[in-house]
Amino acid sequence: MENISRRELLKRTAMMAAGGALFLNRPINTWAMESEAASKVVLIRNQKLYAGGDTPDPAVCEQMIDEAVCRLTGLDTPKDAWASIIKPTDIVGIKTNQWNGLPTPSCVNDTLKARVLGVGVTEDKVSVDDRGVKRNPVFQQATALINTRPMRTHAWSGVGTLLKNYIMFAEKPSDYHEDSCAVLGSLQELPIVKGKTRLHLLVMFTPQFHHVAPSKFAEEYSWKYGGLLVGFDPVAVDSVGLRIIEAKRREYFNEDRPLNPPAKHIAVADTRYHLGTSDPSKIELIKLGWDENSYV
Amino acid sequence: MCRVWIYVFVVCYLYMPTWVCAQKFDVMKLLPEKFDNYQVSNWLDYEGEALFDYINGGAELYLSYGLVGMTGCKYNGDGLPQVTVEIYEMTSPANAFGVYTQSRDKEEYEYGQGSLSGSDFLLFWKDKYYVIITAGKVLPESGKAIRRIASLIDKAIPEKSRIPAIVDALPKENLVPGGYLYFHHYIWLNAYLFIANYNLVNISDKTDAVLAKYGDADNRCYLLMVDYTDTTAAITAWKQLKKEFAPDATGERPKLRLEDGTWFTTWMLGKRLCAIFDAKSINQIDNLYNLIITSKY
Structure with missing residues (x-):
């Protein structure tokens, strides 16, 4: 990744003509300028997800996951869609996130497990885990991984992302903290995960767009977005999630309020580790369902 | 001469644990075991990088400012929302102030040398300490308990320091x-x-x-x-x-x-x-x- 200053970026932006100021306020573009391939990301939202109160409706949650996976795979039924992702002979680890303030909702974990079982994987060959993945026999022997977590702002990496979700596979997670976690993409090279991830689901049910203390979920800085981002490219999915967070921050604070620190690791996963694309112009975003205030 | 050094070593060795405990005690004594209808249910105590065990990568924020350690506790009371107190002891008052500037986006001076409060949290800095108080649930009782314990901790920190x-x-x-x-x-x-x-x-x-x-x-x-x-x-x-x-x-x-x-x-x-x-x-x-x-x- 090359060193870039504001002035250098302005010069390049000027050459690209329009949109200079907006461009500057998107750190993700600042860090990534070399991506090539297009990636498909499905954003599905449902206003009824929280119709019953503060807990997501499991039936709506299931429907959202199924619809998104069908659209992503281009197949008509959830059964076919899941069969194209997971084989009956697979050993499947579902990497979730248990951060007590904003964990992956149980309806997401339950639906994913049910769909894996529905493909024909036996109960003993599927596991949902977070902090115990390194000791978990299913994850140790896994042939397939599904990666899911909610998005939230983070005091050191800018945002908690799908890329960051694999830090629990590291022998020493703090080894990946340098330079505001810029190297998180290298986690994908760990033997326990390399080449195994079949699907990424970034939960945007109630994302947290700002925080005041690293240890605390900031309820007043989260909102019922009722969304789910699904894709095969974690960099693309994370970068769409980031755009939603940034847009919400602009709206809430009524000014550009960059993430502090910027979510450098998403773009570095693109430019240095070539795990996918972070460039919005190279992401095919498919929007399904509720569109009001979708921010993207 | 050799005996003198052995004596010095033995004395240092014997007194070191006491000194370490004294350091910890200094922070812990800022936390009352009871207040109003609350009582400590468990203590929190992390030094340096051990803070990763508590808040994962979020610890880097404090480490980037020079963290000595975090001491805190969880308070429980019958039918009351749990209240968590975290006291971050920094290497200098300037660093406690620096961490505070990372969190606040408006100026409040109700507690310590600068504070910020929301419906379920309150944070402030004073001397070399950065204090975060949070409640498990947003209830009227939460705000009252948060303000009460903030006031007690504020008073227990004797010194004020200059900003950089x-x-x-x-x-x-x-x-x-x-x-x-x-x-x-x-x-x-x-x-x-x-x-x-x-x-x-x-x-x-x-x-x-x-x-x-x-x-x-x-x-x-x-x-x-x-x-x-x-x-x-x-x-x-x-x-x-x-x-x-x-x-x-x-x-x-x-x-x-x-x-x-x-x-x-x-x-x-x-x-x-x-x-x-x-x-x-x-x-x-x-x-x-x-x-x-x-x-x-």
Whole structure:
């Protein structure tokens, strides 16, 4: 990744003509300028997800996951869609996130497990885990991984992302903290995960767009977005999630309020580790369902 | 002579655990075992990188400011929302203040030397301590309990400290309330606007830096000031900044309009580097410049 200053970026932006100021306020573009391939990301939202109160409706949650996976795979039924992702002979680890303030909702974990079982994987060959993945026999022997977590702002990496979700596979997670976690993409090279991830689901049910203390979920800085981002490219999915967070921050604070620190690791996963694309112009975003205030 | 050294070693060895306990006790005694209808249910105690066990990567925020340790506890009461207190002991009051500037976006002075409160949290800094109090649920009782324990801890911290001198040097005119950040890790250079994706001005734990917002949202500019240990270090950083932003400009305070129409300037004041970014007019940078050079700090 090359060193870039504001002035250098302005010069390049000027050459690209329009949109200079907006461009500057998107750190993700600042860090990534070399991506090539297009990636498909499905954003599905449902206003009824929280119709019953503060807990997501499991039936709506299931429907959202199924619809998104069908659209992503281009197949008509959830059964076919899941069969194209997971084989009956697979050993499947579902990497979730248990951060007590904003964990992956149980309806997401339950639906994913049910769909894996529905493909024909036996109960003993599927596991949902977070902090115990390194000791978990299913994850140790896994042939397939599904990666899911909610998005939230983070005091050191800018945002908690799908890329960051694999830090629990590291022998020493703090080894990946340098330079505001810029190297998180290298986690994908760990033997326990390399080449195994079949699907990424970034939960945007109630994302947290700002925080005041690293240890605390900031309820007043989260909102019922009722969304789910699904894709095969974690960099693309994370970068769409980031755009939603940034847009919400602009709206809430009524000014550009960059993430502090910027979510450098998403773009570095693109430019240095070539795990996918972070460039919005190279992401095919498919929007399904509720569109009001979708921010993207 | 050898006996003397053995004696010194034995004495140090015997007293070291007591000294360590005394250090811990100093922070723990800020926390009452009971208040109102609450009682401590469990204690929290983390030193340095052990804080990763508690808040994972979020610990880096505190480590970037020089963390000694975090001591805290959880309070429970019958039918009451749980209240968690975290007291971060930093290596200096300046660092406690720095962490505080990372969290607050408005100025409140109800507790300690600066505070911020919400429906289910309250944080403040005082002396070398940064205190976070949170409630498990947003209820009327939560706010009352949070304020009560905040008041007790505030009173138990005997000393107040001065804020870093570089912060005093910020002109108050048009300064956005709560809109400045004190730091000495380059990660925070881009906190308000993108300046560079690398350590362009050699910020380190030996430098004091402040980044501040001036003007309303439509007329916003940003002031960066960095104090170095010596003039040579300051000149080196200034040259790097000038080379990157104003390579063709001459003089000790180049002013130039950038490609997006905003104005930029940078200059040196002894061991201090100053720069203004994103100004909307040449008058804006001149006004701010004049306020800084006439400041007594």
